[in-house]
Amino acid sequence: MATRAGIAHSALRFYETEGLVHSERTAGNQRRYHRSELRRIAFIRVAQRVGLSLDEIREALATLPATRAPTEKEWARLSATWRPRLDAQIAVLEGLRDQLDSCIGCGCLSFRVCRLYNPGDIAATHGPGPRYLLGDPRQGEAVD
Amino acid sequence: MATRAGIAHSALRFYETEGLVHSERTAGNQRRYHRSELRRIAFIRVAQRVGLSLDEIREALATLPATRAPTEKEWARLSATWRPRLDAQIAVLEGLRDQLDSCIGCGCLSFRVCRLYNPGDIAATHGPGPRYLLGDPRQGEAVD
DNA sequence: GTAGGACCTCAACTTCGCTCGAGGTCAAGG
DNA sequence: CCTTGACCTCGAGCGAAGTTGAGGTCCTAC
Numbered sequence: 001m002a003t004r005a006g007i008a009h010s011a012l013r014f015y016e017t018e019g020l021v022h023s024e025r026t027a028g029n030q031r032r033y034h035r036s037e038l039r040r041i042a043f044i045r046v047a048q049r050v051g052l053s054l055d056e057i058r059e060a061l062a063t064l065p066a067t068r069a070p071t072e073k074e075w076a077r078l079s080a081t082w083r084p085r086l087d088a089q090i091a092v093l094e095g096l097r098d099q100l101d102s103c104i105g106c107g108c109l110s111f112r113v114c115r116l117y118n119p120g121d122i123a124a125t126h127g128p129g130p131r132y133l134l135g136d137p138r139q140g141e142a143v144d
Numbered sequence: 145m146a147t148r149a150g151i152a153h154s155a156l157r158f159y160e161t162e163g164l165v166h167s168e169r170t171a172g173n174q175r176r177y178h179r180s181e182l183r184r185i186a187f188i189r190v191a192q193r194v195g196l197s198l199d200e201i202r203e204a205l206a207t208l209p210a211t212r213a214p215t216e217k218e219w220a221r222l223s224a225t226w227r228p229r230l231d232a233q234i235a236v237l238e239g240l241r242d243q244l245d246s247c248i249g250c251g252c253l254s255f256r257v258c259r260l261y262n263p264g265d266i267a268a269t270h271g272p273g274p275r276y277l278l279g280d281p282r283q284g285e286a287v288d
Numbered sequence: 289g290t291a292g293g294a295c296c297t298c299a300a301c302t303t304c305g306c307t308c309g310a311g312g313t314c315a316a317g318g
Numbered sequence: 319c320c321t322t323g324a325c326c327t328c329g330a331g332c333g334a335a336g337t338t339g340a341g342g343t344c345c346t347a348c
Contacts, residue, residue: 009325010307018305028314030325049240054305080248086241090234096193097230104224116190153295154337162335172344174295198335 005041012041020044020058036069043075050082051089149185156185164188164202180213187219194226195233 005012015021016031021040023031040061047057060078064070099116149156159165160175165184167175184205191201204222208214 008307011305013327014306026314028325029327030314048305050244076248079244082244083241083248086237086244090237090241093230093234093237097227097234100194100223100226100230104220104227116186116193152337155335157297158336170344172295173297174344192335 005038007041007045015041015044015054018054018058020054020061034069039070039075043078046079047082050086052082052085149182151185151189159185159188159198162198162202164198164205178213183214183219187222190223191226194230196226196229 012021016023021033021037021044023033023037026032043061044054044057047060048054052060060081063078064074096116103116156165160167165177165181165188167177167181170176187205188198188201191204192198196204204225207222208218
């Protein structure tokens, strides 16, 4: 029933196995969720939109008090930490766009001269794409 | 040897099986790459940074002439198509940031009132996170 | 001519965030 | 009492973008 948070029941169960949300059980073994779990789920979904992994979200949620429902202030504190992250992502994309603008005229895309092809700072993006792989510390590569 | 494009040999072979790059073979079955493949690889990596999937990159590369090496102009044409995409991504993140700013004060994160929690337009992000799943046409959900 | 390294293939494995299905249980209405 | 539908568990699978490893071949230098 709590799937009316707008997420699939399978996702909800998955979050539970991951320790992101919690539930009690009825006598008949059915899950009952505390009202405050709704807000946790909202937090999770928004954090995902901002680009956090479930691991990071778990860490963030772990800083909340275990014995009582978090206050608005505590939620605000957590979500405030997203701001610099968003700013950084935006900055990366804008840098990329500006580089792109300066490169489109030349169509260069050469390993030797084009700064668009730049393995060095890819780790900084944390954006779309294979970030774990590209983020590998791969140093001292020749760049043709 | 062509792995000196700065990518792992495994990735190169993977791209070849995916039809993104091409090679000839020597008598001893070893791969030899044409010089122009370097630029294709550069294109692929930059396109990934912009957020394209390999499928999309394959489509884009398919519009290039098959019988001769592409001109600078053709490369420029392709990369110019990234611009609106980058702009859109930036716009999404900026919208998110602005929403976040207006929400941090209240710490709301409520399904009922907070616009940050907005399943409807998630499909538009194409950013990080589970975009295939979130992109599902899921309509008419109650949003408590 | 032989040792070493660089290449080859192919299948299996990784991570993340879930979804799907089979097979079983629970609760409420008629 | 029985049916129906909503819940339960557990394991398997997906999709993207590769990586890893075993086992085999090739080429170059000494």
